[in-house]
Amino acid sequence: MTTVPDLPDAAEALEHFPFDDGRGIGVNERFRELRQRKGLYRVRFAYGEPTWLVTRYEDARLVLGDPRFSRAMSIGRDYPRQEEGTDVARLMTLDAPEHTRLRKLLAKALSKSRMDAQRPTVHAAADDLLSSAMKAGPGMDIVVDYAQQISVRSLCDLLGVPASDREAFESTSAALLPGSGVGPEDMTRRFGVLRTCTEQFIAERRARPRDDLMSALIEARDDEDRLTHTELIDLVFTLLVAGFETIITQIPNCVHVLTRGDRVLWNRLRANPAELPAAVEELLRNNASAGAGMFVRYAREDVNVGGTLVRAGEALTVVNESANHDPARFEDPDAIDFTRPRGGHLTFGHGAHYCPGAQLGRIELQEGLRVLLTRTPQLTVRNVTWKKRPHVRGPETMRVTWQGD
Template identity: 40%
Template sequence: MSSPVRSYPFNPPDRLRLDPLYAELRRSEPLARVRLPFGEQAWLATRHQDVKVVLGDARFSRAAVLGRDEPRVTPQPSAPGLLAMDPPEHSRLRGLVARAFTARRVAELRPRTREIADTLLDRMVETGPPADLVAAFADPLPTTVISELLGVPEPDRAQFGRWTEAIVSTTSLTPEQIQEYIGNMHAYIAELVAQKRQQPTDDLLSAMIQARDERSDRLTEQEMVELAAGLLAAGQETTITQIPNFVYVLLTHPERWRQLCADPTLVPAAVEELLRFVPLGVTAAFPRYATEDVELGGVLVRAGEPVLAALHSANRDQEVYDRPDEIDFSREGPSHFGFGHGAHHCLGAQLARLELQAALEALVRRVPELRFAVPEGELSWKSGMLVRGLRSLPVAW
C-alpha cells in the first residue's frame, strides 16, 4: 500500500512550536511523501541519520535543482549561485570566502561585538522600559557587525533591512518586490566592490577582492557580487531573528533564564542547545536530488527524485537526543543541524555563534530582571517568510 502524499508545510507556523506530526513521522514513516505549494512531489526526511545522509552524501545533488520544477514554498525557483552548486564548482566559490572569512578574523571581532552589544543596551536601559528588544538590540547588533565586517558605510546600513527580507520572503513581499530588492542589493554591492578595489580597507569585502584577484581560477564580477550580497543577507536576517527567538524561549522557560543569569559561563552551551531546540525554518527547504537509486529510511529513493531534509525535526530526534523537547545546557551527543551539514554548512556559523553568545552574555549580565512587557499571547510574530520569529519583542526589566 502506497503512503499518502501530505500537503507541506503540515500547518501554519505556531510561534516556535514544532508540529507534532514530525515526531509521528520519525516513528512510523521517516521518509514521507509531501507536496509543497509549488513544484513536484518530494520525499521528506525527518530522522537525524537520514538528514545527515541527504546533506552530506554526494549521491544527493543541489546542482540538479536547476532546470527542475523543484518543490518549494515560493513561486520563484532557486536562482543560480552558491546554494545551487555541488563540489567542485561549489568549493571554488566557497574557498574564496573561506580564505577571507577565517577563524582568526572572526575571533578578532569578539571584543568589538561585545562593545556593540553593551552600547546598544546602554541606550536601551537609559531610555527605560518598555523597549522593543528587536528594534533596540536584536536588529542593530548583527547589522552593525556584518556591515563593519564587510565594510558597508554606516549611512548605507538602514536600507539593507528592507532588502534582505527578499531573501526569506514567501508571501510577505510580492514577486516584483523581491526582484526589485535583490536587484537593489546587487547593484549596491557591485558599486561597493568597485570602490574597495580602488581603495581597499581592512574589511572582509576588500579581503575577498584581494583573494579573488590573486587566484588563477578567478570569480566573475557577478559571482563576487552575489557572494557578498548573500553573506550580507544571511549574516543579518537569520541572527536578527534568532536573538529574540532565544530570548523568547528563555523567558518562557524562566528556570533556564535564571540559570544563565546565575552562571553566564553557560552561555556558549546555551547557544548550542537553543540552536538545536528552536525551529527557525517554517519548512524544510533546498531539496537535494538523488543522482542514483539510494536506500534511505527504509525506502528506495529513485534517481532524479528530490528529498527535503527537515533539520528542525532531526534536531528533536528521540533516537539521538535524550528528552529532545526539553532544554538542557549540559546536553551531550551528536552535533545539531542548526547550521546545516556537509558542503553547504553555513559559512557564517562561527560569526553567528559569536553574535548570539555576545547578545545573551550582555542581556543576562545587564538586565537579569528582563521580562515580557505585554502578555505572551499579544506578541507579534512574522508571517509570509521562510523563517519564524518575532516582529517585535516588548520587554521590561
C-alpha cells in the same frame, strides 16, 4: 528491507506540508510519528513537485552530506517550496566542483581568526543598541530594535560597508526574507540599489584595500583563480540571506525560551555566564527556528534513504527541526540541557553546504544574549506576535521591558 512504495501520480492529492502555520517555536508532534514509521513520507508543498520528507537524524545527515544528492538539480525545476519565489543566493544552489571552489575561497575570507576578531565589535553594538533603547523608553521590540540592528551592524562592519550604504543593505536583506510581503517591483528596485552600492564598494576596495571581509574576498584566490565580479556579488547576497535572518530570529527565540515560566534558565545563565556558549548550542538545537522546507535536494541516482528507495530525479526535503529532536541521536531530545555534549545539531546544516557564517552567527547570538543577561536581569517578555512562516519560525514582534512583574 527496502520499501518501494507505489508513488501517486501527479494528479493524486498528497498531504500538504508544512503541518502547521509556523506560529511558535515548538516542534510539531507529527514529526515524532514520522520518525517512528518505516521509510520516508511523501508530501506536497504549496508550490512545486512532490517531495520525500527526511525527518530522522541519520537520514538527514546522509542527504545533506552525500554527493549523490544535489542542490543544483533544483535550478530550472518546479522544486518543492512554500512560496512562489525562487532562490536568489547562487552559492546555495551549486554542486561540486563549482561550489567547492567558491566555498574554499569564501572559507579563506571567513577565517576563524577573522570571525573571532568580530566579537568585541558585536558586543559593543549590542551594548550601544540596548543603551539607546533604555534612553528611549521602558522597553523595546527586541526583533526590530535589537536583533535586526545587531545583524546589520555586524555584517556591514565585517564586510566594511560604509555607514552611508547600510540602509540599502538592511532594506534589501529584509526584502529577501521569505514572507516579507515585498512585491516583485519593489524587490527589483531594492536589488538594483544594492547592486549599484556593492559594485561601487568593490571598485573602491580594489583600489584601496583595507582589513575587512570585502577586501579579503577580492584578494581570495585558489592558486591563480580569483573570484569573478559576478561571484563577488553572489557571495555578498549569500551572506545577506544566510546571516540576516538567523540572528534576528534566534535572539528573540532564545529570550522567549530563557524567560518563560519560572525563569530558571535565565537565572542560571546570569549566575553562570561561562555556560553561555553551551547554552546557545543547546538552544539552537532545541528551537524549531528554521526547519520546514529549507533543505531541498534531488537524488542523482537511485538511493536507499531510511528504508525507502528514492528514485533518481526525485526531491527530498530535510526537516532539521525534526532531526534535531530525534531520540536516536539526542537523549531526552525535548529537554533543554546545557550540559549536553556540544555539536551534532543540524541547525546550520551539514556537509558541503554547512552555513559558512555559522561562527559569526554564534558570536552574534552569544554576545546579544550576554548584554541582555548582564544589563537587564529582570527582562520580561510582554507581548509576542509570531510569524506565520513554518520555514523561519520566530516572532514578528516581541515587546520586552526591563522590569519584572
